[in-house]
Amino acid sequence: MVNTMTLTWEATREFAVMAEYSTYGSVVVLQVNNPPVNSFSYHVRQGLVDGLEKAQRDPAIRSIVIMGKGRTFPAGADVREFGTASAGMMPDLLSVLAAVDTSPKPVVSAIHGTALGGGFELALASHYRLAVPSARVGLPEVHLGILPGAGGTQRLPRVVGVKTAIQMITTGQHIKAQQALSLGLVDKIVQGDLLKEAVSFARSIEGRPVEDRRISQKTVPDAEKVGEVVDAARKTIIRRARGAIAPMTCVQAIQASVLPFDVGMQRERELMAFLMTSWQAPAQQYAFFSEREVRRWSHPRDKRVNFKTAKPRVIKSVGVVGAGTMGVGITISLLQAGLKVVLLEVNKKQLDRGITTIQKTLSQKSASQRMSLLTTTMDYSALSDVDMVIEAVFESMRLKKEVFKKLDSITKPQAILASNTSGLDIDKIAAVTKRPDKVVGTHFFAPANIMRLLENILGKHTSAETIATAMQLGTTIGKVGVLVGNCPGFVGNRMLGPYVTEAVFLLEEGADPQDVDKAIEEFGFAMGPFRMGDLSGLDIGWRGRIEKGLTTEQGPPPATPPLYRRGNRYCPLADMLCMQGRLGQKTGAGWYRYEPGSRAALPDPVVQQMIREYRQEHGFKKRTISSQEIVERCLYPLINEGFHILDEGIAARSMDIDVTYLFGYGWPRHTGGPMYYAEKVVGLEKILRSLESYQAQYPDHHYLQPSPLLRDMVAKGTSLAALGTDSKL
Numbered sequence: 001m002v003n004t005m006t007l008t009w010e011a012t013r014e015f016a017v018m019a020e021y022s023t024y025g026s027v028v029v030l031q032v033n034n035p036p037v038n039s040f041s042y043h044v045r046q047g048l049v050d051g052l053e054k055a056q057r058d059p060a061i062r063s064i065v066i067m068g069k070g071r072t073f074p075a076g077a078d079v080r081e082f083g084t085a086s087a088g089m090m091p092d093l094l095s096v097l098a099a100v101d102t103s104p105k106p107v108v109s110a111i112h113g114t115a116l117g118g119g120f121e122l123a124l125a126s127h128y129r130l131a132v133p134s135a136r137v138g139l140p141e142v143h144l145g146i147l148p149g150a151g152g153t154q155r156l157p158r159v160v161g162v163k164t165a166i167q168m169i170t171t172g173q174h175i176k177a178q179q180a181l182s183l184g185l186v187d188k189i190v191q192g193d194l195l196k197e198a199v200s201f202a203r204s205i206e207g208r209p210v211e212d213r214r215i216s217q218k219t220v221p222d223a224e225k226v227g228e229v230v231d232a233a234r235k236t237i238i239r240r241a242r243g244a245i246a247p248m249t250c251v252q253a254i255q256a257s258v259l260p261f262d263v264g265m266q267r268e269r270e271l272m273a274f275l276m277t278s279w280q281a282p283a284q285q286y287a288f289f290s291e292r293e294v295r296r297w298s299h300p301r302d303k304r305v306n307f308k309t310a311k312p313r314v315i316k317s318v319g320v321v322g323a324g325t326m327g328v329g330i331t332i333s334l335l336q337a338g339l340k341v342v343l344l345e346v347n348k349k350q351l352d353r354g355i356t357t358i359q360k361t362l363s364q365k366s367a368s369q370r371m372s373l374l375t376t377t378m379d380y381s382a383l384s385d386v387d388m389v390i391e392a393v394f395e396s397m398r399l400k401k402e403v404f405k406k407l408d409s410i411t412k413p414q415a416i417l418a419s420n421t422s423g424l425d426i427d428k429i430a431a432v433t434k435r436p437d438k439v440v441g442t443h444f445f446a447p448a449n450i451m452r453l454l455e456n457i458l459g460k461h462t463s464a465e466t467i468a469t470a471m472q473l474g475t476t477i478g479k480v481g482v483l484v485g486n487c488p489g490f491v492g493n494r495m496l497g498p499y500v501t502e503a504v505f506l507l508e509e510g511a512d513p514q515d516v517d518k519a520i521e522e523f524g525f526a527m528g529p530f531r532m533g534d535l536s537g538l539d540i541g542w543r544g545r546i547e548k549g550l551t552t553e554q555g556p557p558p559a560t561p562p563l564y565r566r567g568n569r570y571c572p573l574a575d576m577l578c579m580q581g582r583l584g585q586k587t588g589a590g591w592y593r594y595e596p597g598s599r600a601a602l603p604d605p606v607v608q609q610m611i612r613e614y615r616q617e618h619g620f621k622k623r624t625i626s627s628q629e630i631v632e633r634c635l636y637p638l639i640n641e642g643f644h645i646l647d648e649g650i651a652a653r654s655m656d657i658d659v660t661y662l663f664g665y666g667w668p669r670h671t672g673g674p675m676y677y678a679e680k681v682v683g684l685e686k687i688l689r690s691l692e693s694y695q696a697q698y699p700d701h702h703y704l705q706p707s708p709l710l711r712d713m714v715a716k717g718t719s720l721a722a723l724g725t726d727s728k729l
């Protein structure tokens with residue numbers, strides 16, 4: 001045990017504030033001090049190298065502790081430095097870690113918070129690792145489109161074997177301290193004061209040889225199985241990674257860990273250089289920072305609508321109206337965050353079903369505690385005292401207006417009233433209340449307890465305080481909140497319109513649903529539009545089209561040309577399926593057929609026949625459509641709609657659109673999001689020319705008409721960053 005009273009502070013802060021050097025008798029403690037996450041920017045690297053050298057020079061020093069100041073052990077390289085001059089400035093991270101590994105005096109990494117990426121690689125290069133019970137470690141570089149390029153792909157498998165290393169590195173998962181201990185990744189879990197414990201531990205190992213503590217000198221325990229492990233991983237990754245190059249490149253680097261350490265390190269370096277210079281790494285890093293940047297929201301409508309000045313109301317209790325799929329998912333999210341919930345459902349059977357689902361979904365451990373926060377009711381008066389209500393009833397304006405009228409009369413005057421509408425006019429809903437300033441859209445995505453996106457919609461009268469509250473609620477329940485303006489479909493579903501419309505037009509011309517889905521899935525989406533439609537339920541879109549008067553339950557509205565609605569081209573194939581009761585997975589048939597109890601989408605000859613007859617009836621000639629055309633025809637109109645949205649100020653920045661798509665619609669992260677992809681991967685000029693060319697072929701597909709903003713940007717050579725505040729990225 002170290003007696004704190006005997007600890008003496010020597011000259012500190014010698015190496016700027018970024019790696020503080022303190023001595024405790026024979027122990028040097030190097031504390032990285034680079035808030036918020038102690039990333040390894042240039043000055044930290046220099047500070048560590050200087051500190052290590054100083055410790056080696058001082059004969060009174062016999063051991064070295066490295067730790068993080070503030071909230072965490074270093075959480076990795078400074079990603080903002082990537083691609084800048086300071087990233088390449090020596091010492092680089094590899095030299096810091098080499099100085100640690102080869103130190104003749106034992107080096108102990110003492111971990112709290114999150115030791116991630118380069119931070120965990122530093123710990124692995126150390127001779128001993130301690131962790132507090134709440135610490136987590138991991139190598140999440142794959143999410144940034146790179147690999148653990150400071151020896152992580154070589155040292156980790158030497159401890160846990162190739163199989164576990166592949167699993168950890170290709171998923172980027174964070175491991176809790178206890179699991180890290182059982183995997184041999186930390187040597188000891190310490191309770192109490194980490195600094196004191198680390199110094200005490202360092203003293204206890206002074207004088208012991210460090211050679212056999214160097215992970216770099218060990219061999220991989222399952223080396224003989226590397227071939228079969230890599231083959232198995234390849235199969236999983238091809239299925240899971242869909243177009244992302246980093247996961248398989250990580251595997252290639254890990255494969256080299258069975259070679260001598262220096263050879264493996266060289267291979268890791270080459271593969272890192274390959275990834276660092278790929279187009280996917282900057283796209284994923286953009287996605288990482290955008291996820292955080294959307295927290296700094298504002299809206300051009302009103303300068304008070306700004307994260308800096310708007311203060312949220314305190315929300316302790318929330319009413320949820322409707323115990324359907326969405327209401328139940330929202331309730332689970334709120335309960336999991338420790339909020340009190342009053343769930344109202346007027347249909348007793350539905351309410352009972354909802355309660356059962358909530359009970360089943362909440363984790364065993366905390367279920368009873370969480371359930372104690374839940375009140376269920378069929379009576380609106382039970383909502384009289386809640387701070388906020390989220391309405392999640394059926395998507396009908398008439399019904400929503402009825403609900404909001406009731407809520408306005410029953411809830412306390414300061415309560416916020418939110419609608420989970422997926423695209424109806426928030427202003428019309430607000431207009432039936434006497435508090436339009438407290439009405440806001442909070443669009444959750446199914447399953448609402450899992451999907452991270454929360455699209456918050458600012459109505460004409462929504463106050464800054466109300467928006468701040470909705471954004472804050474998102475953070476409280478672990479969602480990524482994006483602020484958008486009010487228009488039909490808001491950002492996400494509005495852009496989805498052209499995508500699904502064009503996908504259905506492709507069926508008219510010769511593609512089958514599975515051809516379209518395959519092309520979109522190869523692009524990187526987890527599901528193509530038809531599989532997604534079957535999963536969500538085809539009746540959702542159908543009801544929406546009925547509500548808009550585009551179709552009826554019996555077919556086209558009277559006196560309507562079959563393939564046109566209100567002057568626009570219209571394909572009724574989806575309506576035809578719904579009229580047959582084919583509503584998707586839930587009815588065992590939609591665009592595909594499903595065996596009882598299975599979710600596997602099977603091509604259905606009945607649908608293929610229906611499409612064939614439809615083509616014949618309307619004079620469409622079947623042709624072969626390439627995957628490239630499918631991707632362009634579906635995604636470019638979606639992107640084009642994004643430009644309209646920016647032009648109208650519905651989204652303040654292109655990154656708000658990208659984050660919406662990354663977190664709500666499964667847009668592949670390695671492409672950065674639709675707007676990033678358009679600008680940085682394809683190029684705006686190419687998008688514009690493709691739209692023009694398709695529009696010339698299909699003049700009545702109005703979504704193919706390029707947005708004036710896109711045209712203007714191409715003509716002037718302006719960038720998306722220049723439109724909003726994402727220039728920082």
Ligand SMILES: CCCCCCCC/C=C\C/C=C/C(=O)SCCNC(=O)CCNC(=O)[C@H](O)C(C)(C)COP(=O)(O)OP(=O)(O)OC[C@H]1O[C@@H](n2cnc3c(N)ncnc32)[C@H](O)[C@@H]1OP(=O)(O)O
Nearest residue numbers: 039075076077078079080093116117118149150272273292
């Ligand atoms: C040419 C090739 C030659 C080869 C030579 C190779 C040499 C070796 C080089 C590199 C190898 C190592 C690479 C890496 O380490 S990459 C980074 C790996 N680490 C991560 O991915 C961690 C990312 N961060 C997180 O997961 C989280 O931030 C967190 C868990 C650490 C903390 O979460 P939370 O408390 O929720 O905070 P925030 O996420 O909100 O973050 C706060 C703040 O900090 C910024 N930030 C976080 N991590 C980094 C980072 N690694 N670099 C820069 N900035 C970071 C984040 O953006 C937030 O900023 P704010 O929005 O402005 O507040």
